[in-house]
Amino acid sequence: MSRTADLCWGQRYHWLRYQSVPPGARHDAHITGSYPLPDGTTLDRLRTMLDYLVRRHEALRTVYDADARPWPQQRVLPPAPLPLSTVTTERDGTETPAEALRMLTVTDFDLGSEWPIRACAATTGGVPVTLHVVFNHLAFDDVGLATLRSEVETLLAAIPDGGPAALDGMPYQPVDLARHESALPASATVPASTHWQAEVAALPTDTLVRRRRTGTGHEAHSVSLTSPALLGIARDIADRAHVWPSAVHLAAYAVTLAGYAGVPRVAHRMYTSQRQASGHASVMTCMSYPTPMVVDLSDDPPFSEVLRRASARVDDSLRHAHVPYDEVVESMACEGERRGQPVRLESELNFLNLAPRPCGTRRDRVTRNAPPRDWALSGSDTYLRVYEWSDGITLMLQAMASVFDADAVEAFLRGYAQLLHTHHDAAADQRVGEATAAMGFAPPGPEPVELGHAAVxxxxxxxxxxxxxxxxxxxxxxxxxxxxxxxxxxxxxxxxxxxxxxxxxxxxxxxxxxxxxxxxxxxxxxxxxxxDGRHRRDAVTPAERALADAVADVNGLDRVDPVDMGRSYPSAGGRVLRAPGVLAALDELGWAGVRLDELTSARPLSTLASRLTRVRGGVPCSTSNA
The missing domain is CATH 3.30.300.30 (ANL, C-terminal domain)
Structure with a gap:
């Protein structure tokens, strides 16, 4: 019998995001790994090793049921052989390993029926020489993947001896964590939930409003700056200030973003692990999600003070990390509705430790990467990854053309690196204004009028x-x-x-x-x-009635009043985690035209209903007789 449970709190971000990205563009959430195989490896021994991993880790054979009530569920399927495709390295006219790996990587996972792992063995002369694996990020975060990578390497090393390697037991699986989270009393999550509600209430409406342009479509840019020196510089600054290196990068990012955006308070989302706060650090599943982060620089502090504040923000986020991601999204939607404008928090920061692998360069190198066309459909404004290698650091910034042009992306990374180089000198302590002036960004657009936290x-x-x-x-x-x-x-x-x-x-x-x-x-x-526009409306359209009924049914509400559709989905009682179910219910009723990210935003239900089109047999038809 299958083991089932609600989704773990840390799984919910990737589960929702995967469905909000258009089909065919979701492979940004796919993670690849390649392992050279030792002499003596056979396909049978390789299959035995993979099947052992599948039995050991329930996350590798878990599917996700979006239609389950009252909540979407994860369902662990019984152990079975993992399909292992093969491809030859020899030029015989068949598919090459690179082509095979690309297809495994770019093809969407069917979360409802497909295991979140794909495997392919490259052979030479019939002998397997390399194992290629593709994971869906929903199954593992970076900590879990590092553990799994170590296990794979241990098991591969044991193959020539013909015996299994000894691995420690698995005391908890993702279903166990999910059941623990579901059983927690409401009082257990109050401190963390209260913290994030206060964070959301204090968010500036749109950090990049002075840089935001319309008419750029889905154009995006990507630039990388790799520097061997920055690894030691960041660690020296961290040691001197008695903080983690991640706080150094958060401080540098906040100052650079403030200079480019032309605003005194910057907000973004920082990928944060729930592992320690959850009390179940060893569970092999995805336990990270992007938490709201505000750094206030309005008093023009010196960099040492920015660093202190950044360190405190990191500590706060880690201490309060164990909350359901979807509840933070609900708070943001309701806050945007209250302010009368959406709270834009679509810039992300992520620290990734790639040691012991080297960066492969002995001097600074700037690379303009291919446009990230699929990432550009994800709904983010920017995504800065800080890769820490064994011998250097890579800063890679992806940015929508609506907020950065290609030259600005490069200038941002150079300004960031310049800031760290300057403060490698223990005597240096620039104020924010001085540091950002030295970066030389082009002036931003006109400053909006501040009305409370709204930027008008x-x-x-x-x-x-x-x-x-x-x-x-x-x-x-x-x-x-x-x-x-x-x-x-x-x-x-x-x-x-x-x-x-x-x-x-x-x-x-x-x-x-x-x-x-x-x-x-x-x-x-x-x-x-x-x-003021907050009172009830009189007229009700068929689409509004259908949307109100779907929201009420899926969320177990007595009723959603179709004449009170000026509210957003979350403020009307809709839960973000059930939003895919609402879209499925509308589809069953013959309505289509609303995206998942629209439903979970501050947009009023009435405007979402106006997007709906009555569909019969896949053909749009008139709503006059609906």
């Missing part, structure tokens, strides 16, 4: 309002009572309609924010309608 661009808000079909023109201004919009309308429109419209359009208009007050009058000067 009045022109963008006006443009978003003007996009509504019933709006003739609009004038938006900042008053002592907040943001006010005076609207002349060509047709019937309510404050609730306009608030919902701007909340949705703000994802396309950087800095747009739903006004606190709408004053609507017809073009001919008739009666005026006024309000």
């Amino acid at each position: 661009d009045v022109r963008a808000t006006t443009a978003a309002l003007a996009e509504h079909a019933a709006v003739h023109d609009a004038a938006v201004r900042v008053t002592d009572h907040g943001l006010v919009a005076d609207v002349r309308a060509d047709g019937p429109v309510t404050p609730a309609d306009l608030r919902a419209h701007v909340l949705d359009a703000a994802h396309r208009y950087p800095g747009a924010c739903s006004p606190d007050r709408f004053r609507i009058g017809p073009v001919d000067g008739g009666g005026r309608l006024e309000g």
